[in-house]
Every structure is written in structure tokens, then in C-alpha cells.
Amino acid sequence: MPVHTTPQGWILxxxxxAYAFGINAAGHLVHRYWGLKLPDLQDYPxxxxxxxxxxxxxxxxxxxxxxxxxxGLRYSExxxxxxxSSGVRDTVLQFVRSEVAENLLTLDLQDELxxxxxxxxxxVHADTDLIERWVTVKNAGSHTFELERVFSALWHLxxxxxxxxxxxxxxxxxxxxxxxxxLSEGTKTIESRTLTTSHHHNPFFMLxxxxxxxxxxxxxxxWFGLLAWSGNWKITAEVTHAQSTRLGIGLNDWDFxxxxxxxxxFETPVALAGYTREGFGGASRRLHQHIRAEVVPHKNLxxxxxxxxxxxxxxxxxxxxxxxxxxVAARMGxxxxxxxxxxxxxxxxxxxxxGDWWPDAEKFPDGLTPLVNKxxxxxxxxxxxxxxxxxxxxxxxxxxxxEWVYHFxxxxxxxxxxxxxxxxxxEDVQDYxxxxxxxxxxxxxISFIKWxxxxxxxxxxxxxFAGNAKELWVRHVQGLYRVWGTLRERHPAVVWQTCSGGGxxxxxxxxxxxxxxxxxxCTDPSARLQIQEGYSLAYPASTMEAxxxxxxxxxxSLEFRFHVxxxxxxxxxxxxxxxxxxxxxxxxxxxxxxxDIRHLVHExxxxxxxxxxQDVISGVQYVSRDQQEAVVFAFRTHHPRYxxxxxxxxxxxxxxxxxxxxxxxxxxxxxxxxxxxxxxxxLAEFQSKVLxxxxx
Ligand code: DGJ
Numbered sequence: 001m002p003v004h005t006t007p008q009g010w011i012l013x014x015x016x017x018a019y020a021f022g023i024n025a026a027g028h029l030v031h032r033y034w035g036l037k038l039p040d041l042q043d044y045p046x047x048x049x050x051x052x053x054x055x056x057x058x059x060x061x062x063x064x065x066x067x068x069x070x071x072g073l074r075y076s077e078x079x080x081x082x083x084x085s086s087g088v089r090d091t092v093l094q095f096v097r098s099e100v101a102e103n104l105l106t107l108d109l110q111d112e113l114x115x116x117x118x119x120x121x122x123x124v125h126a127d128t129d130l131i132e133r134w135v136t137v138k139n140a141g142s143h144t145f146e147l148e149r150v151f152s153a154l155w156h157l158x159x160x161x162x163x164x165x166x167x168x169x170x171x172x173x174x175x176x177x178x179x180x181x182x183l184s185e186g187t188k189t190i191e192s193r194t195l196t197t198s199h200h201h202n203p204f205f206m207l208x209x210x211x212x213x214x215x216x217x218x219x220x221x222x223w224f225g226l227l228a229w230s231g232n233w234k235i236t237a238e239v240t241h242a243q244s245t246r247l248g249i250g251l252n253d254w255d256f257x258x259x260x261x262x263x264x265x266f267e268t269p270v271a272l273a274g275y276t277r278e279g280f281g282g283a284s285r286r287l288h289q290h291i292r293a294e295v296v297p298h299k300n301l302x303x304x305x306x307x308x309x310x311x312x313x314x315x316x317x318x319x320x321x322x323x324x325x326x327x328v329a330a331r332m333g334x335x336x337x338x339x340x341x342x343x344x345x346x347x348x349x350x351x352x353x354x355g356d357w358w359p360d361a362e363k364f365p366d367g368l369t370p371l372v373n374k375x376x377x378x379x380x381x382x383x384x385x386x387x388x389x390x391x392x393x394x395x396x397x398x399x400x401x402x403e404w405v406y407h408f409x410x411x412x413x414x415x416x417x418x419x420x421x422x423x424x425x426x427e428d429v430q431d432y433x434x435x436x437x438x439x440x441x442x443x444x445x446i447s448f449i450k451w452x453x454x455x456x457x458x459x460x461x462x463x464x465f466a467g468n469a470k471e472l473w474v475r476h477v478q479g480l481y482r483v484w485g486t487l488r489e490r491h492p493a494v495v496w497q498t499c500s501g502g503g504x505x506x507x508x509x510x511x512x513x514x515x516x517x518x519x520x521x522c523t524d525p526s527a528r529l530q531i532q533e534g535y536s537l538a539y540p541a542s543t544m545e546a547x548x549x550x551x552x553x554x555x556x557s558l559e560f561r562f563h564v565x566x567x568x569x570x571x572x573x574x575x576x577x578x579x580x581x582x583x584x585x586x587x588x589x590x591x592x593x594x595x596d597i598r599h600l601v602h603e604x605x606x607x608x609x610x611x612x613x614q615d616v617i618s619g620v621q622y623v624s625r626d627q628q629e630a631v632v633f634a635f636r637t638h639h640p641r642y643x644x645x646x647x648x649x650x651x652x653x654x655x656x657x658x659x660x661x662x663x664x665x666x667x668x669x670x671x672x673x674x675x676x677x678x679x680x681x682x683l684a685e686f687q688s689k690v691l692x693x694x695x696x
Contacts (some may be wrong), residue, residue: 115141151250176534225273338383355397377572383448425475650678
């Protein structure tokens, strides 16, 4: 049983960990423990209540509450802030009841005075040591509430320790940079205010101890988690004056409001978190396993090697040019041909067309069917790019419905990339998109859609909305999920890619809809190594689309560019019509190699061997879950130490007692030997290697 109800409270147990909380003597639901599983249920500490009665230091504000509502003598970051139309602006929660159903625990709390009910949900994933949390808030009173903040979870760390926050920062073309900050008294906030997940931060965290007791890649205590949400989000990592570290995660409360009329409820997105003693690598593998097994729509999908037209032809797509690309792509062994931007009505450049999702009559006089048929006849599947949430002012849609975009009456509408954002909070906009895209998918044999989002919000107004327009931050994402979800239901075989100018919308909310993500518009292979490493902290390689392109071709061989892209879902994005025949032949050889090892990349456990952000020598390894086989990718960008020719790679994740061969090395050795002693690998500047590891 993963959920235990005891006189002291509740204990959520996973394969290796435990998470405990309970009601203290003052009736508050408080955190008790989060760490390695202890032998007995009686081992966990009792719910704590401070006996301090000093005027500035009172028990409630020294408590570590599971879900802290603003009210009483509490001054740290709340999980909930509500204003009632009765004038009451605080919330005092009392425990009402709990219920257990297999791996699910729900706790009901309420504020009787104002009639607010709060339900905390916990779902335990014992195998992966993960816990999901989310919250439902219900207005059971007679006044209207304004929700001002409602987080999904508050996670508490063991007390009286100093922690380091690992998070992912970046910008367009430079996403998923790994950043580490030691936390001190006060609050470190990371967030998005962009309407989308954003390139700047990702809703993901890892915490380890700072200094002595710090974690490393392969060992040490790490508490980690993420939020499954694709709009404005917020993480507050707070150290209180009493040396208590806690992390709140949820919808961003910045410019947010949600009106709850009597009888209405609001449900937050899901926050996922876990603890491991196996370092950052162990934390990543748990998230990867969860996203692969529990989140993505197609659980056992064989991700196809794809070609994407963007970097080759930009907006200049037409039947003839795309057919020529498709012919070469098919000869190289590509399985999915994706036509990117430029195919729809009026789209000559990025100044026009968004919103009019039907084929451009000049470029495709007989529609898309001739190209789809051509691609299918070459033995490939066909995929298409769309950007449904956007509109160019120069489009039929905008001319008909200028009121459908976010705007404030009388205010200039700021364009970015010559486009405005459709208000997906509106049901008429959602229905329009569902109808149009459903038609596109029904009329053509399309098996893959790349869904893009190429700007951040401005003028977040909704003048026609009868309620509080600050709800639009959430309503947009709910609308997006409805449109996308409906299309997925109607076309279940279609595979979707999430993209937002590269990696601006890669998150666990999206992975309920999309099987893969485009994680950066930067395809320079050496920059890409770092971007891919950062992405791998949170998300699995099976979701990471990566292309070998012409970017960096003056410095990096075709093989190197391919090897980098083969660390995820391989795509080719170069102008293959311009490639010499020997490059196409080499590409065909590399694609064949990839098909041979992709099950390891997509389904295996990822081990980061050497970090590209620490050194010019880097490597990753993917090990099959049964430890029968593995594949190693090794890279050398440049290196100033010309005297050094070889670098040692120590493998990870093998069965220590089984015997393995490593491609290129004589003889079999134990897994232990390959892991402890490893092997020296000769790598010239800008050289890469892929080595198969096989158990004998
Ligand atoms: C941004 C994406 O990241 C690119 O891959 C490409 O699809 C362009 N948009 C098309 O406009």
C-alpha cells in the first residue's frame, strides 16, 4: 500500500522514499518528513507545533504547513490567497476528512466562516518515487470569491540546512541552460509572465544541499519536481528566518485572478515531485520514466526519423520543391516528411497568412493532396506545421475578426514577428480552430503536426469578457488544451510536436498532448550539446526532437552533426538538395545506425557521462532497462591541451556482474570494470563517436 493512514497522519511510501504529514496539536496540517523510507511507520516524526509565545515569533508562522493559506500569524509565501466579497481577505483552514483509494489520497479542508472548501489531492507513483499533487478549491458559501493565488503544491525540505536550487534558464536560441543558486533567507522566484511556458525559465527544479552534503551526478540527496502547465507559472523557493526551506509551485499569481461564484470550483494543474539519493542523474531518470510511461499520448511509439523543410526552404515551399526534397529524403531512409511554415493561404513571408489554414492556391494549385500522395508513394508519412493561436493582421481571419485577439480598447496592438495572439479563452475562437484543423486533418492523410507559438503576449486584454479579464492567463491554456485535446480525440493516430520558436513551450502539460518537442531553433551542434544536456535534466530523450542541419557545417563534420541529433529523436533539417551525393550516402548510413540504436535512446535509461557545460569532452549513455545493451555517444568540441589525445570514459548503469563488450575495444569485461576503470577514447578535435555496448 503506498498510502498509510496512521494516528500521526499520512505517510506516502514509494519504492525508496517516504513523504509524511499530519495534523498538529493546533489543528494545522503540517509537513513531517520527506526522504529515504524508514523501517517502521512509527519512525516518522510527529506533527510539530512550536511552543514559542514571543510576540514576534508565533507558532503558526513557524509551522511547515502542507498547503498554507494566507491568514492568522503567517508571513511566508502562501499557497492560497482568497478575497471574499463579504470583505474577509484571509482564510483559516481546518481539516475535515481524508479518503484513500489505492495510490490516491484526498484531504478535505475548509474555512467554515467564508464557506471555502479546499481539497488536496496526492497520487503516489511508487515505482518512480514520485508524488503528484494538485488542489481543488470550491465555493460552498454564499459570497463570491476572488482567487488571487492558488498553487498546486508547497514542498518542504528537511530543516536547518542550506540548499542549492538547480533550474533551467535561457532565451530564444539558447534554452535550458543549467543554473545553480544557493538559497538564503528570502525568496528566489522563477516564473513565466509570457502566456506560455517561455524560453527564459522552465517550470522545473532540483534542490540539493549546498556545500558539505551536496549532490553530484550519480549520488547525493536531490529533491526535484516540475509543473504540468503550459502558461504563466511560478516557483517560489523560500528560506524563512527560521531556516526552513520550502518551494511553492503553481499558476503564476502575477496579474492573475479567478472569480468563484457560489457552487463553482477551480482545479489547479498537477505538480510532480520526488526525492532520490542517486544524485541529479537519478532524479532525471525518474522524471524520464514517468513522462514516458504515464504522460505522453502514445506510450510505445516508435519515433520516426523525420525531415523538416524549415532551414532548407523557409517560407518558399511549393509542390515541386517539396517533392524534390521528399525524393532525396526517402532515398536516405527518412520515415516522416514534415513541411514547415509557408504552405497556407497568403504566406509568402512572416508578414501574412497566419489564421488562414488552407493551402495557398499559388503554391499548391491542387491543394496539399498531390504532395501528400507523393510523400506516401515514396514510403514516408506526411507531417505539417501550424501555428493555430496566432494571426497576422494581413489575413482573412483578422480582417473578419479583429476582436478575436488580446487587446485593450484604444491601445496600440503590439505585433511581434508581425503577428497577434488569438484569444483562446473565447469559445468561438476555440470552435473555429477545431473546425478548421479538423477539416485539414480529415481531408488529408497527415500523421504528424508541429504546433508552433512564435511570440510572447502583449496587451493581455479581453474587453468583451463579462468577468475578470485577468482570468485569461488560465483560460488561454485551458482553451489550448481543449482545442488540441479535441483534435487528438478525433485523430488519435496523429503524432504532435510542441514548439514555440524552439523550446518556449516544452513542459509536462504539453506532453499530455504532444509526443515530442522542438527544444531550440539553434541547431549548431556544439551549442546544442549544452541545450540538450539542460533539457535532459527534466525531460526524456524520446521527447527531444533534434535535427542534423547545415548549421556549423564549416566546423563540424556531417557525422558529428548527426551524432548530436541522434541523442534524441533524429531529424534532418539541412538543404539535402544541395548536399553532395557522398553526404547523402553517409547520412543514409548514419540513419541506418540510428534505427539500430534508437530503442535505447528512446526507451533506455539516460546516464550523463561527462558534461558539455563543464568540459569540451562530453558524453551520454543510454542503457536498456534490462541492462542487456547500451549505447555511448562521445563528443569533443575543441580542446586547448594539444598534448592530450585520449580521454577516459567510465560507463554507468551496467550490471556489475555481467560481462560486456564495448565496440572498438578488445575482449569482454565485467560491467564493474567498464564502470570503474572505463576505457580511454581517442577523440580528435570536433570528433564524435558512437559505441555499442553489448552484454554477452
Ligand atoms: C519557429 C520554429 O521553431 C521553427 O522550427 C520553424 O517552424 C519556424 N518557427 C517557422 O516559422
